[in-house]
Amino acid sequence: MGLDFSEELRKPVTEDEQMETSMLSAKGMHFPWLQKQLETVVTGGKKKKDFAQTTRTCLSFIQDALLKHQWQQAAEYMHSYLQTLEDWDSYKKQAAPEIIWKLGSEILFYHPKSNMETFNTFADRMKNIGVLNYLKISLQHALYLLHHGMLEEANRTLSQAETWRYGEKSSSQEILINLVQAYKGLLEYYAWSKKKMELSKIDEDDYAFTTKSRNMLSQSWKTSVNFCALIKTPGVWDLFVKSYVEMLEFYGDQDGAREVLTNYAYDEKFPSNPNAHIYLYNFLKREKAPRAKLISVLKILYDIVPSHTLMLEFHMLLRKSEKEEHHKLGLAVLFGVLDFAGCTKNITAWTYLAKYLKQILMVNHLSWVQEEWKSRKNWWPTFHFSHFWAKSDWKEDSDLACEKALVAGLLLGKGYRYFRYISKQDHEILRKKIKRMKKSVKKYSITNPVV
């Protein structure tokens, strides 16, 4: 008895030991339970000061008031929340300006008694609390002004921020400076594009044309400087890149534009961004770049967003290509597009697929189709080809229904309900088409026994 007991005791111990050693030896070891423990230790350790407690309540009251659009009340609580700027906890003191700026600007934005002047005074005060807030607040201040259509003031604020320097600025500040400059550039772009519009209305032979266009030229040079620094920094800068490229293209600097876009799309330091590839593709298309080049750009987009509308263009490019692997990919792209619920009623996609399937099966690439179909045969029938869809598709768009029916027939055979439903319909104009469809299915369906 005693022996049994001791053995029983020993068992879990050895297990634990094993666990421990395995945990220690494992890479990236962590103790989730310990983490939990630690959190409670931190919060449960010391009694919170009433100051910390009441200011926290105050914060939640402000948030509550903001949520309910009680600007008056929010302003009232804000009055006492400002004390956190003098918090003795240096960490909290450092965090306070940002919180106060965010809450305060929100209140002043909506408060009926507030006006531009109050907001500006507030922003100017907040900018000067703590060195690290100046740029961030300047930028948001400028955005506020933009929102109110005060472009000139916004520009002035940005210019002020641009020239701001404080000793050794940290890297986080550097990107802010770049952002400030880029926004300035954006404002200049706006002015430029307005002028461009005006210019397009003036006759080229007009006397005013030359002066105006000269003005525009000098502007673009300034702007490019503003954009340059930012778009070299990794990040998503769609708006800036687009404007910059538009200006570069206008002045005929194709190489410059291409470089910017290529860098934006291909630099690995940048986050994955579908728009970067779209911009590049559109640019190359305008430039009439070779097909291979276009395909390589869209291939990346296909990997990121297989449902993008450009995929249909991609499909066409692949079809026109000489390479067989491109033809195969062309099929995959179509299947990929139709995997997405948002594309189920895209008639072009269905038409392409119907046509292409038939074409491929005609040249005996059955294996390509089977490869794509393998992963979809479990869910496409209910996803696309249910009886319900057959009825509603026919009712809404009989052309679409026909294309889908052909696909269904080719993939699932003539006995399948979607195909059967559509082929039974009697339609004057479509009668011929349906007949052709029946024939194709009979001949090429992948469900046909291999001859």
Added chain:
Amino acid sequence: MDLEEAKEFRERCSQCAAVSWGLTDEGKYYCTSCHNVTEISKEVISTAAIPNTKINAINRGLKKKRKFEKGWDWYVCEGFQYILYHQAEALKTLGVGPELKDEVLHNFWKRYLQKSKQAYCKNPVHTTRRKAKVLEDNLCHSDWASELELLSEADGPLESGTEVQSDFEIPTHFPITKAAQSEAASVCSGSLDGVEYSERKEKGIVKMTVPRTLAFCYLSLLWQRETITLSDLLRFVEEGHIPYINAFQLFPEEMKLYGRDKGIFAIESWPNYEEIYKSMIEIATFLDLPRFPEVTEGCYLHPNILCMKYLLEVNLPDEMHGLTCQVVKMTGIGEVDFLTFDPIAKMKKTVKYDVQALAVIVVVLKLLFLLDDNLEWSYSDLAEAYNEEHKKDKPWFDFRKWYQIMKKTFDEKKQKWEEARAKYVWKSERPLYHSHIDKPVVYKRREMVVNLQKQFSMLVDPTPVVEKKGPSSFQFNWTEEGTDRTCFHGHSLQGVFIKKGHSLITKNSLYWLSTQKFCKSYCKHVTTYEESNFSLSYQFILNIFSFLLRIKTSVLHEEVSLIEKKLFKKKYSEAKKNSSGSKKVRR
């Protein structure tokens, strides 16, 4: 700042390469253009001129005040004396007799200074002479200063300690002060002994803190048997009638506070009942105070009177007072010996008069209504039916109606209280800083906050601020006209009694104990309060009653349990043998 004295230092700043040095008050050089502080101290450069012996002689916590900080020389205990003085003044305006300030509190404080060897003894920690001089300057409007000197001889000699310097005359412009300061390494204070004080840890001495000033106040109130309970005192503090948070603002301009003084005098929490209660006993023991004046039946602090007060406050029928008196009598908590505080007695314990009175009311409510989430509601049905039929008679007390009204009123009150707390202005107009270097920064921040506050207060409607009520020991007025709140004071308890012979006895004959078993270990708490184990009615009552006193519900629960322990002594001894659930009341 001391740019003159820093002239001899000609090195370039490592940060901004400027040659523009100032001296910090620790004697280190700092760059006036980028505020970079060097590790190089002034005296290192000019050591040759300083005889070492003198440095040792002078380094005893005494400092020369800088030219730019023209302030008085003052000691930490004087700071506390100021706070106590103003608190006593505030109590006087609240209607407390002047003897409290001039005699009781004054004497307690003198005794404290003596016991902690800060004054009135042969070998005080620091020079008495300086101190008395300062006091004469500052406190001429009270008679405290003069008595200080009188008493320093009058009081008996305490044990003669080691030879400490008794009076130190330092020339005002002694050339080597900086050397002395740098040895105290980067700590400084506005008071003479701030640094030393914050580091002092003497065994057996109760050090003064700001919360302890309230303990002193309460001790004096108790001695005078004034009509202010501890919870009242703390509520007055929170409502701003008694200086406490930022009390240092009341110091004269010339008493400069910074550095370590901040840790001593700055407070970021409201006083806590339990904490003050404990320090009060601690101080009374430390001061070796004799038995306090007796708390007799006529005193405000006697449970019978306090129960009456709280019955009015919580809107319960006056008729309940007879029952609370019975409970008080049966438990013996109305006895003089029980109520009178005697710090010398073996059991150094005093009574939480306010908590105890409310606990008695809870016990009576339990006796009448059982509070098991069942009986109180069925009695309410009876009362409602009776009141419906007898509209002209004195109405029966309807627990449900009372609950509804109390719930609403207390929820509103609590909401308002929380809002007021969230709006509380903690930061003083006189900001505290660590050293002279961050002084301008702190002051600038202060100015910034004031400006921002002005801006936001302009957005607030100038609603008339009539809310500010004068201090009152009552928080509710149920008899006020024009409110839809029913006042239950005149309601009758007929419904819960039945006639038996010539006397009335309660209909309810059951009772349950708030604590079945008391904790007998030495962990100091006798019981715990796990809310979910109790009926909702009980929870509700504990919640509103403890909110009234601004104490934790567990404190009230404990007091209820202690009264039950006295009331059902026999049952508890029986419970040892067989522990059964609910017990019959023996009445």
